[in-house]
Amino acid sequence: RFAISSDGLLQIEESVLASFIQKASVLGVYDVDKTPLGRGKYATVCRAVHKKTGTSYAAKFMKKRRRNQDQMKEIIHEIAVLTECKMTNKVIRLHEVYESPTEVVLILELAAGGELQHILDGEQCLGEDEARKAMKQILEGVAYLHHKNIAHLDLKPQNLLLSTADCCDEIKLCDFGISKVLEPGVTIREILGTADYVAPEVLNYEPISLSTDIWSIGVLTYVILSGFSPFGADDKQQTYLNISKCSLSFEAEHFKDVSSAAIDFIKSTLIIDPRKRPTVYDLLNHPWISLKINILPSLSPLKPSTQQSSKSTPISQRKSLSCIR
Numbered sequence: 001r002f003a004i005s006s007d008g009l010l011q012i013e014e015s016v017l018a019s020f021i022q023k024a025s026v027l028g029v030y031d032v033d034k035t036p037l038g039r040g041k042y043a044t045v046c047r048a049v050h051k052k053t054g055t056s057y058a059a060k061f062m063k064k065r066r067r068n069q070d071q072m073k074e075i076i077h078e079i080a081v082l083t084e085c086k087m088t089n090k091v092i093r094l095h096e097v098y099e100s101p102t103e104v105v106l107i108l109e110l111a112a113g114g115e116l117q118h119i120l121d122g123e124q125c126l127g128e129d130e131a132r133k134a135m136k137q138i139l140e141g142v143a144y145l146h147h148k149n150i151a152h153l154d155l156k157p158q159n160l161l162l163s164t165a166d167c168c169d170e171i172k173l174c175d176f177g178i179s180k181v182l183e184p185g186v187t188i189r190e191i192l193g194t195a196d197y198v199a200p201e202v203l204n205y206e207p208i209s210l211s212t213d214i215w216s217i218g219v220l221t222y223v224i225l226s227g228f229s230p231f232g233a234d235d236k237q238q239t240y241l242n243i244s245k246c247s248l249s250f251e252a253e254h255f256k257d258v259s260s261a262a263i264d265f266i267k268s269t270l271i272i273d274p275r276k277r278p279t280v281y282d283l284l285n286h287p288w289i290s291l292k293i294n295i296l297p298s299l300s301p302l303k304p305s306t307q308q309s310s311k312s313t314p315i316s317q318r319k320s321l322s323c324i325r
């Protein structure tokens with residue numbers, strides 16, 4: 001549907017783009033909160049209430065020019081990626097687009113629960129059941145992107161939003177500001193992403209791929225299960241060194257309640273050679289994620305002869321022992 005530029009950005013024809021953009025001014029249609037919800041690198045996000053319907057959204061204000069450079073290509077790319085992802089509920093939905101002389105405003109679905117990072121602040125981590133439930137949804141969202149050859153390239157707890165505070169029942173991906181469409185045969189190398197989550201190939205300025213997201217998924221899983229960052233250090237240079245050496249350890253005190261299946265899941269993704277990492281589909285089939293727990297086979301008195309096939313209780317329906325350990 002959209003053309004792809006040589007640097008992996010989706011392009012929308014001017015006339016088609018014009019059909020996306022509302023004529024009115026965003027402030028005429030929405031009441032926008034003064035205090036922002038958060039700031040991306042080059043955007044400010046505020047809660048915005050539609051005046052007529054009272055429905056709440058998140059308004060993302062994006063400068064058309066940053067450091068005296070035109071950003072319309074990047075903004076159009078983000079609109080196009082969000083449009084490509086409108087059929088999945090694992091990605092924050094784009095509702096409308098407004099334009100002023102200096103800004104483009106994306107009216108996005110509001111995830112009232114805020115960032116997953118918020119739960120992790122103060123060294124909290126998720127119990128293993130909550131972590132598995134969260135990771136399964138994140139993998140489903142990333143699988144949707146990878147199926148379209150879109151690499152997110154900035155997967156981290158700040159870009160994972162919860163519909164309800166302190167609850168991992170509904171998690172959505174957001175912020176496609178540095179995502180790329182990776183066409184077969186087209187090589188893209190760009191230094192991007194957030195220090196703790198960035199893959200070795202990015203640091204070595206080698207080609208990036210969908211596997212670059214798999215590395216970040218491994219770091220993310222380590223963080224939400226332990227509350228600690230696997231390669232984190234006091235300064236970025238040391239963090240980068242830890243990443244390129246893949247110096248990885250699972251300290252007993254941080255992982256004492258974590259299953260070996262979960263640790264195997266993490267280890268399988270944190271591999272230096274991107275070609276040796278599993279795909280997102282492999283990860284969805286990993287025993288830790290697709291865990292079929294055989295509750296003790298219930299001996300049904302009605303059928304003394306045959307062992308009732310113990311239906312495994314879907315994770316999502318099992319009461320999690322504790323949302324926050």
Ligand SMILES: Cc1cnc(Nc2ccc(CC#N)cc2)nc1Nc1cc(C2CC2)[nH]n1
Nearest residue numbers: 037038040045058109110111112114174175
């Ligand atoms: C309650 C809330 C609290 N904090 C943030 N922080 C945040 C996270 C990522 C980005 C980076 C981006 N994009 C900007 C702000 N977003 C919230 N809800 C959102 C935020 C959104 C859309 C994604 C903006 N919907 N619901």
